[in-house]
Amino acid sequence: MAEGIRNEEIRALAKMITRVENREPGWMEGMRAIYPHTGKARVLGITGSPGAGKSTLTDKITLELIERGFQVGIIAVDPSSPFSGGALLGDRLRMRSVSLLDGVFVRSMATRGALGGLNQAARDVVKIMDAFGKDFVIIETVGVGQDEVAVVKTADVVLVICVPGQGDSIQAMKAGIMEIGDIFVVNKADREGADQVAEDMRAMLELGCKEGSPKPAVLRTVANTGEGVPELVAVLFECFDSHANNRERRERQVRNELTAILEHEVAKFLREQYEQCGAMEKAVQDVLYGKRDPYSVVQDIIGRGGVMV
Numbered sequence: 001m002a003e004g005i006r007n008e009e010i011r012a013l014a015k016m017i018t019r020v021e022n023r024e025p026g027w028m029e030g031m032r033a034i035y036p037h038t039g040k041a042r043v044l045g046i047t048g049s050p051g052a053g054k055s056t057l058t059d060k061i062t063l064e065l066i067e068r069g070f071q072v073g074i075i076a077v078d079p080s081s082p083f084s085g086g087a088l089l090g091d092r093l094r095m096r097s098v099s100l101l102d103g104v105f106v107r108s109m110a111t112r113g114a115l116g117g118l119n120q121a122a123r124d125v126v127k128i129m130d131a132f133g134k135d136f137v138i139i140e141t142v143g144v145g146q147d148e149v150a151v152v153k154t155a156d157v158v159l160v161i162c163v164p165g166q167g168d169s170i171q172a173m174k175a176g177i178m179e180i181g182d183i184f185v186v187n188k189a190d191r192e193g194a195d196q197v198a199e200d201m202r203a204m205l206e207l208g209c210k211e212g213s214p215k216p217a218v219l220r221t222v223a224n225t226g227e228g229v230p231e232l233v234a235v236l237f238e239c240f241d242s243h244a245n246n247r248e249r250r251e252r253q254v255r256n257e258l259t260a261i262l263e264h265e266v267a268k269f270l271r272e273q274y275e276q277c278g279a280m281e282k283a284v285q286d287v288l289y290g291k292r293d294p295y296s297v298v299q300d301i302i303g304r305g306g307v308m309v
Ligand SMILES: Nc1nc2c(ncn2[C@@H]2O[C@H](COP(=O)(O)OP(=O)(O)OP(=O)(O)O)[C@@H](O)[C@H]2O)c(=O)[nH]1
Pocket: 048, 049, 050, 051, 052, 053, 054, 055, 056, 057, 142, 187, 188, 189, 190, 191, 221, 222, 223, 224, 225
């Protein structure tokens, strides 16, 4: 399958993503095999409130990149219903015009059910697309929950979309989102109040910025007509370059990813060992009947380094 990825076979791409998402046997070996072919793609995170124009803008940015001769992968993170566990917007997300273009690959991902955690799953999918030869990978997600914010943070550059006429839209945007933005876009600039929103954002970013650090750009777009998109893409390129040259930033990203994989995989390994030898069931009963406390159980597991027998 990794071979297929390197030969740019679309079917291998779709299959490998599914296998890795589902953590099927051999997924880690697959990731290891493609890893040497990764590191070239530029990863853009796009977030904003529901209906802000994320998908429309993603499509327009994609068109602009395709025109410049780049290949693009899109990961549409789809908020899942807490009740059905399935994707709420899946059908709508799949119906996008750019998905039919040569050089574009679109993949939806639900916020629930990612076995390795949502942000690690997104990182893995990014790498598979990267190894396949995508020059850009865009992760699009509604900036509402912690999970969504965490996933967009894994990108190299984060774009935050606001719109006029949503009451106090800046107020409505979670402070957490403002903090992670590298570039801010006031979309639906054809509507009244766009200038005011842009002004408010600049003022707010001014306050939030550390002395001496560069202020994030605030741009205006009309996503459905494409107005402002070429300017936005130019700013994006500058931002990618400056981040790529920022060693500290890249070190932080590697550290975060390594920590995430380690915490997840080691915890899973230890839990499985503990369950397999029946110790978990015994511990549950012991805690239930007040013979032990959960902290000493966990300390015991750590102390034994996962060797339960
Ligand atoms: N007037 C105007 N409408 C826009 C603009 N950009 C997007 N829209 C419209 O706004 C609606 C929502 O756009 P989407 O791109 O689906 O927004 P989204 O943020 O992806 O929405 P969710 O995925 O549901 O959160 C669509 O009907 C778009 O046509 C714009 O710049 N101006």
